[in-house]
Amino acid sequence: MVFIGGAGNMAGAVIGGLVADGYPVDKIVATGRNREKLDDFAARTGVQVGTDNEGAIADADILVLSVKPQVMKDLCESIHDAVQQRKPLVVTLAAGIPLAAYQRWLGEGVPVVRAMPNTPALVGTGVTGLYAAADVSDIQRGQAQRIAEAVGLAHWVEEESGIDQVIAVSGSGPAYYFLFMEAMIDAAEKAGMARDDAERLTLQTALGAAKLATASDVDVAQLRRNVMSPGGTTERAIHCFEQGGLKQLVDKAMGDCAARAAQMARELDQ
Numbered sequence: 120m121v122f123i124g125g126a127g128n129m130a131g132a133v134i135g136g137l138v139a140d141g142y143p144v145d146k147i148v149a150t151g152r153n154r155e156k157l158d159d160f161a162a163r164t165g166v167q168v169g170t171d172n173e174g175a176i177a178d179a180d181i182l183v184l185s186v187k188p189q190v191m192k193d194l195c196e197s198i199h200d201a202v203q204q205r206k207p208l209v210v211t212l213a214a215g216i217p218l219a220a221y222q223r224w225l226g227e228g229v230p231v232v233r234a235m236p237n238t239p240a241l242v243g244t245g246v247t248g249l250y251a252a253a254d255v256s257d258i259q260r261g262q263a264q265r266i267a268e269a270v271g272l273a274h275w276v277e278e279e280s281g282i283d284q285v286i287a288v289s290g291s292g293p294a295y296y297f298l299f300m301e302a303m304i305d306a307a308e309k310a311g312m313a314r315d316d317a318e319r320l321t322l323q324t325a326l327g328a329a330k331l332a333t334a335s336d337v338d339v340a341q342l343r344r345n346v347m348s349p350g351g352t353t354e355r356a357i358h359c360f361e362q363g364g365l366k367q368l369v370d371k372a373m374g375d376c377a378a379r380a381a382q383m384a385r386e387l388d389q
Contacts, residue, residue, distance in 0.1 A: 120147050120181040120182075120183065121148045121149075121175045121176060121179040121182050121183065122147070122148070122149045122183045123150050123151070123172055123183070123184050123185065123198075124150075124151060124184065124185035124186040125147075125148070125149025125160070125166070125168070125183075125185065126149055126153070126156045126157050126159075126160040126168070127151075127186075129185055129212055129236060129241070130183065130185035130212065131160065132240050132241045132242075132243070132245075133183070133185075133212075133236075133240070133266060133269050133270055135164065135269075136269030136270045137265070137269045138164065140265075140268075140269055142265075144164070144165045145165075145166075145167070147166040147167065148166065148167045148169065148175045149161075149164075149167070149168050149169075150169050150170060150171065150172050151168075151170065154170060157169070157170070172194075172197070172201070173198060173201040176198060176201040176202060176205055176207065177201060177205060179205060179207045180207050180208065181208045181210065181262055182202070182207045182208065182209045182210070183210045183211075184209065184211045184212065184213060185212045185213070186213065187213065188213045188214060188215050188216055188387055191211070191213050191216055191220075191224075192220070192224055195221065196224055198225075199225055199226055202226065203225070203226045203228075203229070206230070207229075208230050208231075208255070208259045208262055209229055209230065209231045209232070210232045210234050210263050210266055211231065211232070211233055211234060212234050212235075214290065215380065215383040215387050216233075216387045216388070217233075217279065217384045217387070218233060218250070218252055218279060219388060220387065230252055230254050230255040230256070230259055231255070232249060232250065232251045232252070232255055232260070232263040233249070233251075233279070234247050234249055234266070234267055235247060235248040235286060235289075235290055236267070236270060236271075237290050237293055238293050239293055240270035240271055241270075243271060244271050245270045245271035245272070246271055246272045246285070246289035247267035247270065247271065247272070247274065248274050248281070248282050248286070249263055249264065249267055249273055249274065249276070250275070250276050250278075250281065250282050260275075274289075280381070283380040283381050283384075284377055286376065286380040287373040287374070287376040287377040287380065288373070290380075291376050295369075295372070300322065300325055304317045304321050307320070307321065343357070
């Protein structure tokens, strides 16, 4: 398995997850342009590293592309011949670039899976949306799923537009929670709590709520009701959120997010 851009944060997290899951470290190659960074990565992980993308691809059955969207076209065109000769499964971790672009840049007959991980993948609790080209085999889908599950939950979509919805929920979702936590910390500090204490309590509360929700066999609406005593403090706070239009605002924000994801895909499909 070859990771181009493999010494970066996201690829590094995936590689670490795969190794922890039992994938043979000597079967992983990470390539990049910064030799010093690559050597440091090799020392930390034990994987093979190099700067020769085409040479690495020559023996690859799986090729993971983990570079910025802005340089993806140039990368794909530079490895076109090597990919055409080998035709490995290509898994791309770059956001926003549609499947059709990879098929143009890499050429015909190359099985491609779009993977959209989110930043919690860096700590092994991510969500990765997956969309496969029609010529991706069941075995290859399983290989892509293993890559995604190395850093959290894998979620397949059957239409490419579904990736935009995954972005609205999970790709951008961590920032929504960070914003809400930021607001809670600010409000607690304004009320007189030391900021360090406000941050510690807010983050632990968020962690506890997420763990409770994932461990529970009831939906989050019922969990919310379980905390709300009639006429109590939580009910007062929730009513304030509802009167402020929180649900409608979230709906609009996520709709705008998905629309922007679709627009960016069109812009990058050039």
